[in-house]
Amino acid sequence: MKLDRRTFIKGAGAGTATCALATLPGSLAALGHSELQGSAESVASICEMCSTRCPISARVVNGKNVSILGNANAKSFGGAVCARGGAGHSQLYDKQRIVKPLKRVGERGEGNWQEIEWDEAYRTIAENLNRIKAEHGAQSVAFSSKSGSLSGHLFHLAKAFGSPNTFTHASTCPGSYVIAAKAMFGGKIKRDLSNSKYIINFGHNLYEGINMSETRGMMNAQMEKGAKLVVFEPRFSIVADKADEWYAIKPGTDVAVALAICHVLIKDDLYDKEFVAQYVTGFDEFAKEVNAYTPEWAESVSDVPAEDIRRITHEYAAAAPHALVDFGHRSSFTTEEFEMRRALYAANVLVGNIERKGGLYFGKKAASYNKFAGDKVAPTLAKPGVDGMPKIDAKRIDMVDEQYAMTWSSGGIYQTILDATLDAVPYQLRAWVMSRTNPMQTMTDRARIVETLQKLDFVVACDIYISESAAYADIFLPESTYLERDEEIADKSGKNPAYYVRQRVVETIGDTKPSWQIWKELADELGQGQFFPWENMETLQLFQVQRDVNLLRRIKDEGFVSFGKPLMLRERSMVSAFAASYPNAKPVDEDGTYASHLSFKTPSGKIELSSDKVEKMAPGRGVIRYREVTMKKADELFFIQGKVAVHTNSATQNVPMLANLMSDNALWIHPITAGLLNISSGDKIRIYNDTGSEEGHALVTPGIRPDTVFAYMGCGSKNKELARATGKGVHCGNLLPHVTSPVTGMNLHTTGVKVAKI
Amino acid sequence: MNNIWGSMEQYDPVVWNWIIAVYLFMAGLSAGSMLVAIGLKWYKQSRGQPTEGLPVIKAAAIIGPVAISLGMALLVLDLTKPFEFYHILLNYNLTSVMAWGVIALLIYIPLVFVFAALVFEKQVLQYAPWLAGILKVCRQVENSLNKLIFALGLGVGVYTGFLLSALISYPILNTAVLPALFLASALSVGSAGNILVATLFFSKKESDCIEQVHRIEYPVAFNEALCLVLLFVGLNFSGPAAQAATAAITTGTWASVFWIGVVGLGLVVPVLASTLAPKAWRHTKGFLITVSCSTIIGVLALRHFVVYAGQSYIS
Amino acid sequence: MTKRYVLVHDENKCIGCQACNVACRSENNVPESVTRIQVRIEGPYGNFPHLHFKYNRVSCEQCENAPCVKVCPTGAAYVNADGIVSINEKKCVGCLYCVAACPYKVRFINPETRVPDKCDFCKETRLARGEEPACVSVCPTQALTFGDANDLNSEVRKVLDTKPHYQQKVNLGTEPRVYRIPSRKGGIKA
Known part of the structure; x- marks a missing residue:
C-alpha cells in the first residue's frame, strides 16, 4: 500500500533523519547542535564541495541556514554554483558529521569509536609515527591528501618528517591529461571553450561534472554563439544530449578516432603548416605514424563511421583556429591514456589553435603577465619557504620505473601504496596518514585496499565524515568544513592574472580544526615545530602579499580579484x-x-609532437602510437563510470541534501542486452567479475551501447558510519581491477563485468 | 536517466483519500435518505394516506442527521489544521464549490435535526421538555421546512459530485455526469439505508411503504448505470488523456472494485433480486437486509472508485 | 501599470543539474521531505543514436487562471497584484482542495506549517530584497530568465518575443506564467 497523503504529512521529515546513527561518537548529533553563528552579510570564499573550487559568496540566514551562491565578481563563473556547492551548509551542520577526534576501540574497520581530546590524538599519532620512523625510517609512512591548501600543509609535514611519499588523487582521476601536457607542451594548458566555434569532446562530462566557468563557457558558445559540439562517448550523457552530433564510441578507443582525425588533417592537407613549422618538433615522425590510422581503420576499432570522422575533421579544420578538441578531465578510460591524451592534444596542435581564441592557451600568471606589460599590473604572491628542511634520501615508492618520472611531482601514483604495503615493493610501508581522500571509492580493487589498511601498523584519517576509508583509521581527526576555514590566497589566473581566497563564513562548529592548524600542531607534537614558523593563517596571508594590507583586504572583500x-x-x-x-x-x-x-618548457622549447625525452623514459612511446588493449573478457560487458551533477565521485554521498536528491546509482543497460539477460528496469541484479561482486538495480535505457554498462560513481559505501550512503547502489571501486597505465601511472577505470538478474 | 532530482512522493496525484470517499458517501446517504423520506411523505399525502409513524420516515430521521454528522466529523479530522476549521465558516470564496457546499450544509444540518426532532417529537420532549416551544413553531412550518430540506438534499447530493468535478485535470472527475451520478447513487443508498434501518428497528410487520421505497430502486439503479455508461463513453471521445483514463475500469485494483463492488453489488444484485427473486422472499427481513446492504456497499465502493481511480488518471 | 512576473525555462540550456532545486531549498528554508522545484530529466526519447532528453522543470506555473485559487473555499489561495499565486496561511484550514485541483501537482503540504506551499518566485525572500529568484541567480547555464513581462524593455519580454516557446497544459485554460523554450531536438511535448 502506498503512503497516502495523510501518513505522508505525518511522516514528513522523518525520512533520512531517523535512520541517522544518533549515537555515533563524536558526531554533531552526539555532541548537541548549537545555533549557527556567522556573517549575515555575504562573505566571499571558495567552494570545496568538489575539487573545482568555484568562487562563492555565502551568508548566514536567520542563524539557521547558509545561503551559498557564486561570487559575482568572478565574471566567468557568473554568480552560479551547482547543486553540490549550494548544499555546502547541509554538510556543515549534518548531524552525522564528526566534530570530535576519535580513536578506534575495537578491531580496525569494525566501527567502534571513542571520543578523545586533540592532545591525546596528537600524542598517539606522534608516538606511533616517531616509533615507526625510528625503527623503519620516515619513508615508511605515506601521506595522501586532497590537493590545495590541505595538501600543501600535510605534504610540508611529510617533508619535515622525512618522507618523500606524498600522494594526491591524481592517478585515480585527472592525472593523465596533465602528464601528457607536460610531455608535449612542458606544462598544463587550458581550453577556451567559450570562444570556440567547433568543439570535439571525448566524453568530457562538463554538464554533469560541472566546472562552472568551463560549463558556462561551453553552453554560451553553443547556445549564444552557434558553436557546434560533437561528442564521442559510450553513454548518452547530458553532454551527449546537448551535442549536435553524438557517437556511441566503443569504450577505450577514443585514441583511434583522435589519431584518425590527425590522419585526415595531414592527409587532406588541412593542418596549419606555418604553425607546425614554427612551433612543433617531431612532426615528421608523427605524420609517418598516423599515415596508417585512416578513418576506415578507426571505424573498425571504434564503431565511429569513417565518413563522419572525415566530415567532422573537415568541419573542424574549417572552423580552426577557433576550434578545439577537448582533452578531457577524468582520464582513467584506458591503459593507453598517455597516447590518447597526446593524440587529442595533437589534433589541436595541427590546426594551430594554441594561444588563439577558442583554442588552447596557457594561464597568464602575474609574473609572466607583468613581463609582457613591462609594468607591475598584477601583484605577485610570495611563497613561504622554510630554512633547514631535512634532506630526504629515500626514493618515492612509485619511483621503481623511470617511465613514471613525470608523475612524481604531479601527485604520484596513488595506488602504489597498496603494492608497497602488501608486497613491500619497492620497500615496506608501515603507516598511512590520509586527509580528505577516499581511495576506497576512487582507487581500484577495494578488497586490496581493505587488506592494505588492515596490514599497516598505523593509520590516521582526517576528514569531515568517517568515510569508507577513514573507517579503517586508528585515529580520526575531524577537519573543519570549508565554511569554517581560512586559507591562503590562491592563484586563479586564466587569460589574465587573478587571485581568490577561502574565508570562514561561520564560526567553527564543535571541536574541529582547519588542516593547516592540525598539521602544524601535530608537527609540534612530532618535534618538528620549527618547520612551521607561522603563527596562523593571517600570518601566511600577509606573507603572501608581502605585508600589503590593502591588497589583502581587497582580495578578501571582493573574494575574487582579476588584474589586467x-x-x-x-x-x-x-x-x-x-x-x-x-x-x-x-x-x-x-x-x-x-x-x-x-615558447614551451619542453627540452626543445617547442611542442613535442614526438619526444626523445619520452622515448628515453618509456622506450617505444616517443611517437604517439595506437596499441590494442584488452580491457574485458569476450563474454563480459564493458563497465564504465561517470560523475553525476549532484555528487562527487567519493565525498558527498552522505551529505543530507544531496543524499535526498540521489542516494542510489542504477546500472545503465541497453534494451537489447537487458532483453537477452531477461532484465527490466528496476530489477535487482548482480554485477560481477574476477575482482568483485556487487548488487544493484538496472536502468534499461537506449542511452548506452549494447556492449557496455554504466554507473555513476561514489555510491554503495560499505561502512556503517555513512548511514545515508551505506548499502545503497553499486560500489564501482569494488569491480575495478588493480591496473596501472604506462607513463601516466593512471588507475584504470574501465573493465569487464557480467550482469545477472537476482 | 537516474532520478537525481529527489523524492517524487509529494507529486502523487491521489491527494484525497478514503476519508473523503467516506465523507462523500455519508453526505450522499444523508441527503438520499431525506429525499426518499420526504418524497414518500408527499406521495402518501397526495393520496390522503397517513404519514405518521412510517418506519421509512423514522429511519430517515435517524440516518439523515447521524450520517451527515459522521461525515462532517471525518471531513474536519482530515483537515491539516482541524482546530482551525472555523476559518471555513468565516471566509467564503464563492468561486469555490466547497464554499457553496459549506453554505448548503450550514442550513441543511440543523434542518435535518429539526426534521428528526419532529419525527421523534414524543421521545425528544421526554428528554428535553424545554424544546416544546421551538418544536411547536417548527411543526407549524413543517411543510415549508420539508420543501427546503428536499431542495437542500438535492443540493448536497449534487454538491458532492461538483466538488470533485471542479478538479479540472482529472478526466474521470471533470465531467458534468458526476453530479448526476452522485445524486442517483445518493438516492439509491438513501433508499437502501432507509429500508435497512426501517427493517431492523421500526418495522413490526411487513409494511407497504418499504415496498414503495423498494420500487424506486429499479429506476434509480437504471439512472446510475446510465450515468456510468455516459461517463466512460464520454471519456472515450474526449481526447487522449481522457481516453487513457478509461483504463480505470479495465486494469488495476480499482477495476475490480468497479466491476465487483460498483456494478456487481451496487447494481446487478439489487436489480436481479427485485426482478428474479421469488415473491415469497421479497418481504422477508433477511432478503431486505441483504439487498440493502449490497446496495450500500456498492455505493461505498462507487465513492472509493471515483475518488481513487478518478485521481489516478491525470491529463 | 501592474507587474506581470513570468519565468522562461530554456530547455536547450538546462542541464538538469538541480542547482535550482538546492538553492531554492536553502533560500526558502524548504523542509527536507518536500520540494518547491525539481527538474526532471525525462527520456531519452527518440531512436538511437538520435536520442534526446527532456528537461522538465516542475514548479508552480503561476497560472493567470489558477485552479487552486478558484477552488479554495476560504480565499486563502489568491493571486497577488504582481501575478504571483500566493497563500494566506491564516485563512487556510488545510482541506487540500487546492493541492488536488492543481493540474501540475506542484502544491504540497509543508510539514512544518501544515499549510500548502509552493514556488512563489522567492517573493518573500529574494524579490523582497530586489534580487532575482534563487533558481534564476544560481543557474549554472543561464537557462532561466525572470522578469516583468509588462515591461516591454525587459529581458524576459525580449526572450518571449524572439524565441519559440510553449506552456504546459494550455488546454486546461490555466494560462501559466512559466514559459518553456523547447529543445531543438525532438518535438514539443506539452
Missing part, C-alpha cells in the same frame, strides 16, 4: 588592446601578435 585584460599571445585583437593599455608593453610582432614570444 585577457591576453592570448597569438590573438591580434587581444594583443593590440593589451599593448595599447600598457605603455611599457613588449613591442608587438610584425603580424600584430606576440607569436614570437610563445
Whole structure:
C-alpha cells in the first residue's frame, strides 16, 4: 500500500533523519547542535564541495541556514554554483558529521569509536609515527591528501618528517591529461571553450561534472554563439544530449578516432603548416605514424563511421583556429591514456589553435603577465619557504620505473601504496596518514585496499565524515568544513592574472580544526615545530602579499580579484588592446601578435609532437602510437563510470541534501542486452567479475551501447558510519581491477563485468 | 536517466483519500435518505394516506442527521489544521464549490435535526421538555421546512459530485455526469439505508411503504448505470488523456472494485433480486437486509472508485 | 501599470543539474521531505543514436487562471497584484482542495506549517530584497530568465518575443506564467 497523503504529512521529515546513527561518537548529533553563528552579510570564499573550487559568496540566514551562491565578481563563473556547492551548509551542520577526534576501540574497520581530546590524538599519532620512523625510517609512512591548501600543509609535514611519499588523487582521476601536457607542451594548458566555434569532446562530462566557468563557457558558445559540439562517448550523457552530433564510441578507443582525425588533417592537407613549422618538433615522425590510422581503420576499432570522422575533421579544420578538441578531465578510460591524451592534444596542435581564441592557451600568471606589460599590473604572491628542511634520501615508492618520472611531482601514483604495503615493493610501508581522500571509492580493487589498511601498523584519517576509508583509521581527526576555514590566497589566473581566497563564513562548529592548524600542531607534537614558523593563517596571508594590507583586504572583500585584460599571445585583437593599455608593453610582432614570444618548457622549447625525452623514459612511446588493449573478457560487458551533477565521485554521498536528491546509482543497460539477460528496469541484479561482486538495480535505457554498462560513481559505501550512503547502489571501486597505465601511472577505470538478474 | 532530482512522493496525484470517499458517501446517504423520506411523505399525502409513524420516515430521521454528522466529523479530522476549521465558516470564496457546499450544509444540518426532532417529537420532549416551544413553531412550518430540506438534499447530493468535478485535470472527475451520478447513487443508498434501518428497528410487520421505497430502486439503479455508461463513453471521445483514463475500469485494483463492488453489488444484485427473486422472499427481513446492504456497499465502493481511480488518471 | 512576473525555462540550456532545486531549498528554508522545484530529466526519447532528453522543470506555473485559487473555499489561495499565486496561511484550514485541483501537482503540504506551499518566485525572500529568484541567480547555464513581462524593455519580454516557446497544459485554460523554450531536438511535448 502506498503512503497516502495523510501518513505522508505525518511522516514528513522523518525520512533520512531517523535512520541517522544518533549515537555515533563524536558526531554533531552526539555532541548537541548549537545555533549557527556567522556573517549575515555575504562573505566571499571558495567552494570545496568538489575539487573545482568555484568562487562563492555565502551568508548566514536567520542563524539557521547558509545561503551559498557564486561570487559575482568572478565574471566567468557568473554568480552560479551547482547543486553540490549550494548544499555546502547541509554538510556543515549534518548531524552525522564528526566534530570530535576519535580513536578506534575495537578491531580496525569494525566501527567502534571513542571520543578523545586533540592532545591525546596528537600524542598517539606522534608516538606511533616517531616509533615507526625510528625503527623503519620516515619513508615508511605515506601521506595522501586532497590537493590545495590541505595538501600543501600535510605534504610540508611529510617533508619535515622525512618522507618523500606524498600522494594526491591524481592517478585515480585527472592525472593523465596533465602528464601528457607536460610531455608535449612542458606544462598544463587550458581550453577556451567559450570562444570556440567547433568543439570535439571525448566524453568530457562538463554538464554533469560541472566546472562552472568551463560549463558556462561551453553552453554560451553553443547556445549564444552557434558553436557546434560533437561528442564521442559510450553513454548518452547530458553532454551527449546537448551535442549536435553524438557517437556511441566503443569504450577505450577514443585514441583511434583522435589519431584518425590527425590522419585526415595531414592527409587532406588541412593542418596549419606555418604553425607546425614554427612551433612543433617531431612532426615528421608523427605524420609517418598516423599515415596508417585512416578513418576506415578507426571505424573498425571504434564503431565511429569513417565518413563522419572525415566530415567532422573537415568541419573542424574549417572552423580552426577557433576550434578545439577537448582533452578531457577524468582520464582513467584506458591503459593507453598517455597516447590518447597526446593524440587529442595533437589534433589541436595541427590546426594551430594554441594561444588563439577558442583554442588552447596557457594561464597568464602575474609574473609572466607583468613581463609582457613591462609594468607591475598584477601583484605577485610570495611563497613561504622554510630554512633547514631535512634532506630526504629515500626514493618515492612509485619511483621503481623511470617511465613514471613525470608523475612524481604531479601527485604520484596513488595506488602504489597498496603494492608497497602488501608486497613491500619497492620497500615496506608501515603507516598511512590520509586527509580528505577516499581511495576506497576512487582507487581500484577495494578488497586490496581493505587488506592494505588492515596490514599497516598505523593509520590516521582526517576528514569531515568517517568515510569508507577513514573507517579503517586508528585515529580520526575531524577537519573543519570549508565554511569554517581560512586559507591562503590562491592563484586563479586564466587569460589574465587573478587571485581568490577561502574565508570562514561561520564560526567553527564543535571541536574541529582547519588542516593547516592540525598539521602544524601535530608537527609540534612530532618535534618538528620549527618547520612551521607561522603563527596562523593571517600570518601566511600577509606573507603572501608581502605585508600589503590593502591588497589583502581587497582580495578578501571582493573574494575574487582579476588584474589586467585577457591576453592570448597569438590573438591580434587581444594583443593590440593589451599593448595599447600598457605603455611599457613588449613591442608587438610584425603580424600584430606576440607569436614570437610563445615558447614551451619542453627540452626543445617547442611542442613535442614526438619526444626523445619520452622515448628515453618509456622506450617505444616517443611517437604517439595506437596499441590494442584488452580491457574485458569476450563474454563480459564493458563497465564504465561517470560523475553525476549532484555528487562527487567519493565525498558527498552522505551529505543530507544531496543524499535526498540521489542516494542510489542504477546500472545503465541497453534494451537489447537487458532483453537477452531477461532484465527490466528496476530489477535487482548482480554485477560481477574476477575482482568483485556487487548488487544493484538496472536502468534499461537506449542511452548506452549494447556492449557496455554504466554507473555513476561514489555510491554503495560499505561502512556503517555513512548511514545515508551505506548499502545503497553499486560500489564501482569494488569491480575495478588493480591496473596501472604506462607513463601516466593512471588507475584504470574501465573493465569487464557480467550482469545477472537476482 | 537516474532520478537525481529527489523524492517524487509529494507529486502523487491521489491527494484525497478514503476519508473523503467516506465523507462523500455519508453526505450522499444523508441527503438520499431525506429525499426518499420526504418524497414518500408527499406521495402518501397526495393520496390522503397517513404519514405518521412510517418506519421509512423514522429511519430517515435517524440516518439523515447521524450520517451527515459522521461525515462532517471525518471531513474536519482530515483537515491539516482541524482546530482551525472555523476559518471555513468565516471566509467564503464563492468561486469555490466547497464554499457553496459549506453554505448548503450550514442550513441543511440543523434542518435535518429539526426534521428528526419532529419525527421523534414524543421521545425528544421526554428528554428535553424545554424544546416544546421551538418544536411547536417548527411543526407549524413543517411543510415549508420539508420543501427546503428536499431542495437542500438535492443540493448536497449534487454538491458532492461538483466538488470533485471542479478538479479540472482529472478526466474521470471533470465531467458534468458526476453530479448526476452522485445524486442517483445518493438516492439509491438513501433508499437502501432507509429500508435497512426501517427493517431492523421500526418495522413490526411487513409494511407497504418499504415496498414503495423498494420500487424506486429499479429506476434509480437504471439512472446510475446510465450515468456510468455516459461517463466512460464520454471519456472515450474526449481526447487522449481522457481516453487513457478509461483504463480505470479495465486494469488495476480499482477495476475490480468497479466491476465487483460498483456494478456487481451496487447494481446487478439489487436489480436481479427485485426482478428474479421469488415473491415469497421479497418481504422477508433477511432478503431486505441483504439487498440493502449490497446496495450500500456498492455505493461505498462507487465513492472509493471515483475518488481513487478518478485521481489516478491525470491529463 | 501592474507587474506581470513570468519565468522562461530554456530547455536547450538546462542541464538538469538541480542547482535550482538546492538553492531554492536553502533560500526558502524548504523542509527536507518536500520540494518547491525539481527538474526532471525525462527520456531519452527518440531512436538511437538520435536520442534526446527532456528537461522538465516542475514548479508552480503561476497560472493567470489558477485552479487552486478558484477552488479554495476560504480565499486563502489568491493571486497577488504582481501575478504571483500566493497563500494566506491564516485563512487556510488545510482541506487540500487546492493541492488536488492543481493540474501540475506542484502544491504540497509543508510539514512544518501544515499549510500548502509552493514556488512563489522567492517573493518573500529574494524579490523582497530586489534580487532575482534563487533558481534564476544560481543557474549554472543561464537557462532561466525572470522578469516583468509588462515591461516591454525587459529581458524576459525580449526572450518571449524572439524565441519559440510553449506552456504546459494550455488546454486546461490555466494560462501559466512559466514559459518553456523547447529543445531543438525532438518535438514539443506539452
